[in-house]
Amino acid sequence: MARIAIVGVGAIGAVIAALLQSIEQHELLLCTRRPLPHLNVETPEGNVHINYTNITAPSQVESVDWVIVATKTYDAPGAGAWVEHLCKQGAPVAVIQNGVEHRERFAPYVSVEQIVPVIIDCPAERRAPESVHQRGPAELFIQSDVLGRSFAALFHSSAVQITLTADFLSAAWRKLCINSAGSISALLGKPAGVFQNEAIGRATLDVVRECAAVGRAMGAILDEDLPQKVLAQYRNYPADSVNSLLADRLAGRPMETDARIGAIVRFGQQHNIATPLNGLLLSLLEAI
Numbered sequence: 001m002a003r004i005a006i007v008g009v010g011a012i013g014a015v016i017a018a019l020l021q022s023i024e025q026h027e028l029l030l031c032t033r034r035p036l037p038h039l040n041v042e043t044p045e046g047n048v049h050i051n052y053t054n055i056t057a058p059s060q061v062e063s064v065d066w067v068i069v070a071t072k073t074y075d076a077p078g079a080g081a082w083v084e085h086l087c088k089q090g091a092p093v094a095v096i097q098n099g100v101e102h103r104e105r106f107a108p109y110v111s112v113e114q115i116v117p118v119i120i121d122c123p124a125e126r127r128a129p130e131s132v133h134q135r136g137p138a139e140l141f142i143q144s145d146v147l148g149r150s151f152a153a154l155f156h157s158s159a160v161q162i163t164l165t166a167d168f169l170s171a172a173w174r175k176l177c178i179n180s181a182g183s184i185s186a187l188l189g190k191p192a193g194v195f196q197n198e199a200i201g202r203a204t205l206d207v208v209r210e211c212a213a214v215g216r217a218m219g220a221i222l223d224e225d226l227p228q229k230v231l232a233q234y235r236n237y238p239a240d241s242v243n244s245l246l247a248d249r250l251a252g253r254p255m256e257t258d259a260r261i262g263a264i265v266r267f268g269q270q271h272n273i274a275t276p277l278n279g280l281l282l283s284l285l286e287a288i
């Protein structure tokens with residue numbers, strides 16, 4: 001049994017809470033900015049009512065065994081205030097976010113040796129603060145070192161699929177390549193059906209090619225035909241499916257542009273790899 005604090009109880013934080021609760025051994029502390037009196041998650045396995053203690057200020061908690069951060073990347077400074085307090089006595093922190101800079105984002109708040117970067121694949125959305133819909137299965141990609149394996153063990157026998165990988169870098173860049181295509185639909189303000197268009201398809205291949213080139217320069221191992229696979233994946237989505245960048249734009253929330261497109265441009269500059277299309281997407285989305 002572990003005492004686990006979750007910082008960022010939106011779509012992904014709630015899905016993680018439901019998975020951990022299914023093991024019936026853990027004590028959950030949900031760390032939220034506003035009181036959260038109850039939380040329901042509609043999972044593919046059925047409706048889950050979460051049992052937890054809710055805290056709204058870092059000073060309300062004493063010690064925990066694990067911290068899980070599942071805020072949006074742009075909320076890292078706010079999440080960092082929680083992490084600084086919760087990890088003071090050495091608790092490790094799993095950062096479940098998109099992008100490739102999990103450690104960099106939380107290094108100002110906790111020793112990097114305590115950080116476990118995690119990538120999640122899971123379609124989920126918040127209907128209301130206390131109601132989350134998980135639309136499909138969840139998969140976690142975790143570095144297969146000692147801390148990563150210990151984090152994975154928290155989910156033992158739950159419904160999540162866990163991939164422990166010796167090459168987390170490649171897993172994170174592969175996901176970023178998939179996400180990079182999503183910025184086109186976010187810019188156009190149109191869901192996945194737009195990828196059926198031939199010209200948009202060609203632009204998508206070029207955007208993903210740029211991302212993959214930067215990823216390879218960073219040391220990621222990515223298939224040559226990854227751009228084609230990413231385009232095929234978007235073309236297979238239901239025409240009305242909305243990626244999270246577009247969902248944020250449509251809801252008038254900030255977008256994870258820096259973590260998702262800014263990272264491609266920044267690391268491209270470091271390695272002298274031109275990323276004109278991602279640079280343009282970044283400027284236009286930031287202007288929006």
Ligand SMILES: NC(=O)c1ccc[n+]([C@@H]2O[C@H](COP(=O)([O-])OP(=O)(O)OC[C@H]3O[C@@H](n4cnc5c(N)ncnc54)[C@H](OP(=O)(O)O)[C@@H]3O)[C@@H](O)[C@H]2O)c1
Nearest residue numbers: 008009010011012033070071075078079097098122123124
């Ligand atoms: N949703 C998906 O399908 C999906 C799939 C794969 C990956 N991801 C990635 O997973 C990460 C989380 O995404 P999400 O969709 O779960 O986001 P989300 O639904 O917007 O949830 C983020 C949560 O963080 C909370 N938060 C922000 N700052 C906080 C603070 N200082 N203290 C406490 N709570 C704070 C927000 O609370 P408030 O209610 O107060 O705003 C919100 O509940 C992102 O990096 C995303 O790209 C998401």
